[in-house]
Amino acid sequence: MSQLDQQVAQRLTRFYMIALTVIAMLSLSGLLFIKHTISTHYDDSRVVNVAGLQRMLSQRLTKLAMLRIEGLATADTVSFDSLLHSWSQSHIQLRNGMLHMEKDYSVRKSDQLNRMFARVAPVFQSIYNSFIRINDPTSTPDEKKAALRIILRDEFPFIQQMNAIVFQFDTESFDQVKRLERIEWLLTMATLLTLLIEGLFIFRPVVNHTRNVVRRLAKSEKALQLANSHLEIANRELEATNQNLAASNQKLVDTQRELLRTTEEKYQLQLAEDTVRSAALLEGQEEERRRFARELHDGIGQMLTGLKLHAEKLKATSFTDEKQRVRFAELCDLIADTIQTTRQVSYNLMPSTLSDFGLGPTLQLLAEQMTRSSGIPIAFSGPANAKRLSPAMEIGLYRIAQEALHNALKYAEAKAIKITLQQNTSKLLLAIDDDGKGFILKAVPINEKPLPVINGLENMRTRTRLLSGEFSITSKPKKGTKVRVTVNLSDNLN
Numbered sequence: 001m002s003q004l005d006q007q008v009a010q011r012l013t014r015f016y017m018i019a020l021t022v023i024a025m026l027s028l029s030g031l032l033f034i035k036h037t038i039s040t041h042y043d044d045s046r047v048v049n050v051a052g053l054q055r056m057l058s059q060r061l062t063k064l065a066m067l068r069i070e071g072l073a074t075a076d077t078v079s080f081d082s083l084l085h086s087w088s089q090s091h092i093q094l095r096n097g098m099l100h101m102e103k104d105y106s107v108r109k110s111d112q113l114n115r116m117f118a119r120v121a122p123v124f125q126s127i128y129n130s131f132i133r134i135n136d137p138t139s140t141p142d143e144k145k146a147a148l149r150i151i152l153r154d155e156f157p158f159i160q161q162m163n164a165i166v167f168q169f170d171t172e173s174f175d176q177v178k179r180l181e182r183i184e185w186l187l188t189m190a191t192l193l194t195l196l197i198e199g200l201f202i203f204r205p206v207v208n209h210t211r212n213v214v215r216r217l218a219k220s221e222k223a224l225q226l227a228n229s230h231l232e233i234a235n236r237e238l239e240a241t242n243q244n245l246a247a248s249n250q251k252l253v254d255t256q257r258e259l260l261r262t263t264e265e266k267y268q269l270q271l272a273e274d275t276v277r278s279a280a281l282l283e284g285q286e287e288e289r290r291r292f293a294r295e296l297h298d299g300i301g302q303m304l305t306g307l308k309l310h311a312e313k314l315k316a317t318s319f320t321d322e323k324q325r326v327r328f329a330e331l332c333d334l335i336a337d338t339i340q341t342t343r344q345v346s347y348n349l350m351p352s353t354l355s356d357f358g359l360g361p362t363l364q365l366l367a368e369q370m371t372r373s374s375g376i377p378i379a380f381s382g383p384a385n386a387k388r389l390s391p392a393m394e395i396g397l398y399r400i401a402q403e404a405l406h407n408a409l410k411y412a413e414a415k416a417i418k419i420t421l422q423q424n425t426s427k428l429l430l431a432i433d434d435d436g437k438g439f440i441l442k443a444v445p446i447n448e449k450p451l452p453v454i455n456g457l458e459n460m461r462t463r464t465r466l467l468s469g470e471f472s473i474t475s476k477p478k479k480g481t482k483v484r485v486t487v488n489l490s491d492n493l494n
Contacts, residue, residue, distance in 0.1 A: 019198040026191045044173040047107050050090055050099060051166045055159050057087040058127065062155055065134045069144050084131050091124055113168055120161040123154045130154075351398070359394045360386055360421055363401055367419055374409050382421030389428075389489070396463045397430055397485065403456045404432040404483045412436025412481060423489070430485040438475040460485075 064080050090099070095117045099105040109117070130147035133139050139147070354362045360382045367380040389397075401419060408414045414436035422429040457473065460483070464471035469487035 019202055022194050022198070023191060026187060026194060029187065044108065044169065044176065046101075046105050047094070047099065048166060048169045048173065050101075051094060051162065051169055054087065054091055054094070055162045055166075057083065057090070058155060058158055058162075061087060061131055062151055065131060065148055065151060068134065069141070069148055080135055084128075084135065088128055095121070108172070110168075110172055113165065113172070116161065116165050116168060120158065120165070123158045123161065126154050127151055127158055354394055354398055355391065358386065358388050359397055362394075362398055363419055363421060366398075366402065366405070367417075370405055370409065376409065376414060376417065378405065378417045378419065380419045380421075382419075383423055386421075386423045393467055393487065396467050397428075397487070400460045400463050400483075400485055401430060401432060403460050407456050408432070408434040408436055408481065412438070414480070426489055428487045428489050430487075432483040433480065435480045438477050438479050438481055440477065441473070441475060 414434035420431040475481040
């Protein structure tokens, strides 16, 4: 039913959106076109006004010219120069197609108007030159009278042709209005036709589809009522059966509870066995490391030291061959390197500073040694005079830090590492942070061999669990890795 509702809603929405979009586009197109035409018509009316004004300005200039020649006074206070400039500029702008007034008005001219402006151009130029000659102070009275005669001769043809131009402007503007009316009718007819098409091809199919959906719903309702009646009969039959099974179900529930309790006890027992096994295994590893470190230090270390002493005694011997002396010096250096490596391996297996000075100084020394060997800065911060912990706890925390540093240097490609040790009377926090490439924590499938870094993480988790502590690790690609170990010290302080 939900899918059917969505189908009907989506189909109705799609069709209505198409219909409304088409109507909106037609209406918006009509409004934009009408607005553009009205704006253009306003420009045309202003052009017609300016063209009509040209006739009045020419007559006014003629009157002022006659009065100036006759030396008569006039009540017209307008400057002849400014009036002549306004008349000539308006005519030139009309001819060029752009009026520059309070704003720019485009003069839309047809080929007929262009020809009419071309015919009036010689008359306009003749009148304009005559006005210039009359306005020129250097012109003689006879020259001014001759110019006035030319003006009176050409004024009437100029006014007639400007009348024709004004009427032509008005006629073309009226034609634009007629075209606007025709386009409005076309847009109205297109809108009505669109509504008709939408009614036939959109709304009618939608109504038919809705009718079919309602019929299917009614048929489904009848089938549902029939199924409900059958289901009611089946429920009555099942009610009797359920009453018989109630006692059996109660027994089954009791059996399941007992099975769950037994399974939980078995799981806890297995977990305890795993913990004991892990503890024994780690204790065996640490004991074996102590023994091996002691063998290296007391056995091979002493023998290498004796070998070094014998070699140093031989240094006093003079060598006849320079090559033999160089080889002997290289042998001495190799013995010294071997002694140093043996001491480092022995220290890594079981650091003597851990039992002598405690966890903090040992972690400080570990950071310094790994900084020298790797070249990556490793900083340590922790209490200077912290209380000593139990040997097992100090070894476990040291191994966790050692494993975290190994992972950061080998896999994370870190540029800097920080070890933090915080300790008070009730709690201890060990944190190892690096700025390496990080990784995504994922569960390792049972049938796949875990990666070394995963083995390292499991070792750290196991050691933390044996210390009754909490282990957490957070890491993201290119965001580094943070390892946290928190231990309750209430039962572990010496």
